[in-house]
Amino acid sequence: MAYVINDSCISCGACEPECPVDCISAGDDMYVIEAESCIDCGACANVCPVDAISPE
Template structure:
């Protein structure tokens, strides 16, 4: 499994610095997680104010 960022993302960027494997990047309207590199640690989900990162 991996995390993905859903449409509730408010583009705040809180998740990006928390990722230990650097797979989160800014997209046009929301942040994006490279699912192939995600190690399913949940660090991004723990800091997101709107619960945008979810497991897929």
């Protein structure tokens, strides 16, 4: 089950460098996680200051 970023994302970028498989990138309005590449480690969710990342 991949992690997802919800509308609470403030585009701070804290999650992107934490991803060990580089599946997080800046989208138009917020960061997005490429579900096919996500390894469900949760590293991104642990650093999100607004709790915008959770398991799908």
